[in-house]
Amino acid sequence: SDPCYDYTTLEEYWRDLGQNAYQYYGHDDTLVEWSGWYRLYLNGESAQMSEWCVSNTGCGGYTGLYLSGSHPRVEDGVVTREVLGSHMWWWWGYSNQCGAYNSTSIQVKACPGDYYVYEFVKPNISAPGPTYCAVAFSSISSDPCYNYESLDRPWRANNESGDYVCDDSFSWNGWYRLFYYGMNIQMPETCVSSYSCNTYINLWLNGPHPQIEDGVVIREVCGNYYWSGCCDYKTNPIRVKACPGNYYVYELVKPQIGCSGYCTGTFHVLNVLLYYDPCENYNIVNNHWRSTLNYWSMYGYISDHDDTRVEWDGWYRLFINESSAQMPESCFYYMSCGGFSSLYLGGSHPELEDGVVTREIYGSRHYQCSHYRSEPIQVKACPGNYYVYKFTRPTLSIPAPVYCAVPFTTPSVDPCYTYSILDEPWRATDNSYYNNNYYYGMCDYNVEWNGWYRLFYNGQNAHMPESCVNYGMCGTEYPLSLNGTHPQLEDGVVTRQVCLPWGDCCTYKSHPIRVKACPGNYYVYEFVKPMFCGAYCSIASVSTTTETIPPIESITPPITTTAPPVDPCYNYNDLDDLWRATNNQHSSQIMCDSWVSWNGWYRLFIQGQSVQMPDTCVDELSCGTHAPLWLNGGHPTVEDGVVTRDVCGHWSNNCCYFQSNTIALREKMSIGVAHISLIMTQCLCVIFHLSLLFLDVRDRCSELSCSEDEWCGKKSGVYGCLCNDDLPRPEADSFDFSETCESSSGSMSVSRCQLFEAGFPADVLHLNDSSCKGTVRNGRVEFHFDNDEHICGTNLLANGTHFIYSNFILGTPRSEGLISRDKILKLSFSCVYPQTQTLSMNVEINPLESIVHKTLPAGEGRYQVRMIPYEDDEFTRPFTGKVDAELDQKMNVEVRVEGVDSRQFALVMETCWATPVNDPDHSLRWDLIVRECPNPNDDTVELLQNGVSTSSRFSFRMFIFTANSPKLSRHCAVHLCLLSSNRCSTDCNSEHHWREHRSLDFHDSASISMGPLMLSEGNTDEWIPEKVKASEASHLCGSLMLLLVPLMSFLTLL
Secondary structure: OOOOOOOEEOOOOOHHHHOOOOOOOOOOOOOOOOOOOEEEOOOEEEEEEEOOOOOOOOOOOOOOEEOOOOOOOHHHHHEEEEEEEEOOOHHHHHOOOOOOOOEEEEEEEOOOOOEEEEEEEOOOOOOOEEEEEEEOOOOOOOOOOOOOEEEEEEHHHHOOOOOOOOOOHHOOOEEEEEEEEEEEOOOOOOOOOOOOOOOOOOEEOOOOOOOOHEEEEEEEEEEEEOOOOHHHHHHHHEEEEEEOOEEEEOOOOOOOOOOOOOOOOOOOOHHHOOOOOOOOOOEEEEOOEEEOOOOHHHOOOOOOHHHHHHOOOOEEEEEOEEEEEEOOOOOOOOOOOOOEEEEEEOOOOOOOOEEEEEEEEEEOOOEEEEEEEEEEEEEEEEOOEEEEEOOOOOOOOOOOOOEEEEOOOOOOHHHHHHOEEEHHHHOOOOOOOOEOOEEEEOOHOOOOOOEEEEEEEOOEEEEEEOOOOOOOOOOHHHHHEEEOOOOHHHEEEEEEEEEEEEEEEEEEEEEEEEEEEEOOOEEEOOOOOOOOEEEEEEEEOOOOOOOOOOOOHHHOOOOOOOOOOOOOOOOEEEEOOOOHEEEOOOOOOOOHHOOHHHHOOOEEEEOEEOOOOOOOOOOOOOOOOOOOEEEEEOOOOHHHHHHHHHEEEOOOOOOEEEEEEEEEEEEEOOOEEEEEOOOOOOOOOOEOOOOOOOOOOHHHHHHOOOOOOOOEEEEEOOEEEEEEEOOOOOOOOOOOEEEEEEEEEEEEEHHHHHHOOOOOOHHHOOOOOOOOEEEEOOEEEEEEEEOOOOOOOEEEEEEEOOOOEEEEEEOOOOOOOOOOOOEEEEEEEEEEEOOEOOOOOOOOOOOOOOOEEOOOOOOOOEEEEEEEEEEOOOOEEEEEOOOEEEEEEEEEEEEEEOOOOOEEEEEEEEEEEEEEEOOOOOOOEEEEEOOOOOOOOOOOOOEOOOOOOEEEEEEOOOEEOOOOOEEEEEEEEEEEEEOOOOOOOOOOOOOOOOOOOOOOOEEEEEEEEEEEEEEOOOHHHOOOOOOOHHHHOOOEEEEEEEEOOOOOOEEOOO
């Protein structure tokens, strides 16, 4: 009988090769009465004998036994293998060297279903307590090339030493990819020097790494110590796989030999390949507390963050409050960024042409800038003026470290012409804060800085000092000066350190600022709030010509006709103050707009009703102020776009006694918007006049058609559909997302309100192809792609275990930067067809057509496989209903797949076989197709077509089994193959057509069955010469009689 189906199960946990040798011992296989064949199990999982020696392991006894050589293949049948052993304890006087002892040879057989059986016998060995070792490798449910844990431990490198870390103290679980400071690396394949890798016994891979086409392989792991040879110590074998992208993954397990550790090499560091552009594939880090302007942490607030608790993986782009940011390149006094230790870049950022660079990371502590040194990181400059960082876990010895971020935005307009004037004489470097026996120190910490500023001193051009200023000057206790020279015109916007005199001149630094040199020999500064009570100093500029501030009447600020960077009709602030109405006259409470920090565009309301500025003179003491402002000129029309209008103030019986700053206006759909840009402080209180209710207001909400789960509202000045409070919400940074896959097409939808709340209205979303926009239905944004007219940038990828249709939903900001600003949304999705599924039909088929529907989980594809017999050689007339087939009659069979793209895939029949019952795993079988070619033992089988299209065909002559079975069922194992690989069809006439490994053209497989064919009762006795009991049928060796006499009997298909 076949031992693959007639064996005894042997499941004893102590045989595990990975067990602690000192915990389980004392067993002896010489005391066992062995009889017949055995199949090994460990903890309920199929196991096999070890092909590898492991030092100091007894497998439950004192001498572990393992195979000398590899296991056989299925086609090898029963083979004989030598058995070797090594003793676990050398001090007993026995050798613990691998292969020191020979035991009795045993027989081994590989079985269908990927397992082995062994004919164990009583060991005959000179060492005590021999036991057969077993090893189990868990089944792989997902491709480890995409499901691994990053292991970036530079101390494992083979050029590191000085410490002794033992890997048996770690909890190993699953697959790992090795890195060295963020760079791809692999285990060494040759002997490692003693005392390297910061451990006692250095572990390295004894054998070459696999190729991609090899799939998952098992490799021996060697270890060496200073008095031993390179591979005198051997620990548990591990599995290794080569992955697309030139890297490897390892299934690391707990070593069993003393204090040992897995080593990594360093010689591959210079051969790093980038598998994707991190500028297009990054994660977003948007934490307001990372800002270097987060001074509250100095006082104990927002200071409990710790980046060592973050599972960093991949590349990241920094944002602060949705605005692009970058890591600081320097440190300043008491920088905290939401943690205890602030991490900053030890050097400048790279340029675009530099590619990926490595930068040191330093950490500050209180007033000490470089108190700590963390792990280096990789940085890259990206088109669009931003950076991405490959963050890693900071050094654990640094207390509560946090990667800092500093806001970094490119000015939308030239700050040389868009600035606020700062003319405060008390900022002079010769002005002491102690005057007339009184301390009157000023404090810029109390100022809400916003934008760019130009310095004046009593109307004359001024600039910040470039050298240290004495303590107590500039009208403050701690005067602030630049640490370095001002830029030149050609330098553009630069960042400069800011010093304060505390101890030495620049021992302590405040937050850095940006500076720009402007035509006209002046500078502008982007001031920010200092973290303590200090003030920015000012010194009059030395010039051959004196530039002064012109009087109010002659101010004509630069006017640009460039369109604003965003459409102000959809990006404005609401201004709804009842006291601004023209009928509010001689008010007891006088208001003054010179007190307001104006910024951006405004839409005017009175009690929720849209209004506009008057364009005629308004009485004095109206609008709740002294001199009301009005528009000197009519409002524009929609087609005029943005226009500029003068603003007049009525005072002293002169309607235009004061001419305030020019403002910009835009009229669109009867919505008036005023842009307020005050460049200097007003001498008198002035106010906008509001009147004239609008009647023609568009109802934005009616256009949106929000669903019952949404409500219409405004976010960042834009109307959209927001989610109801009771709507279930996914976790942070995720969306309610559904996906449907069908053949080579896919449909997916995302919640509209969740997208809008994240800053992405539906009209800015598209697939990889920007022309493939979404469609809004029932509150969801739906997208679709197929392989015909809507490819939409879909990529087809084959990775050896799946074929994958992948695409992504991309949300890019409007060209004006409406509400998403610089933030980019990228939702990747895919339709995946897994490699292997075994399907069988347990019902009789009528008519002769067998269909297997494959329904995969959400996000996976679905197709169906059919097996159809035909009456004619042209495959035009399929059998239907009751069919009579003669013995030795030619039968034509077609297997075809439906639901996949015939332009991309071919169906390959791997194996087809027949059984006497409708069970593809039945022990009695006859092969028709083997390894994609006709069975060489059956010359009636003809392969007509295989691996060239979505249908495959073969023919054979009808037969019956001689084991008293009137039924005949047929089965085929098939897989899908990419036609682009040019490797789907096999040359069956070649002597070397057997494939050793499934390559990347192999994608998805299934089994399909058809039958049974039933022998007619009237002729049963004629063709079955002997009766066999049912109990014996399972042990038959599959004898078969091919009846070559035509017209003798009939087979009836039911």
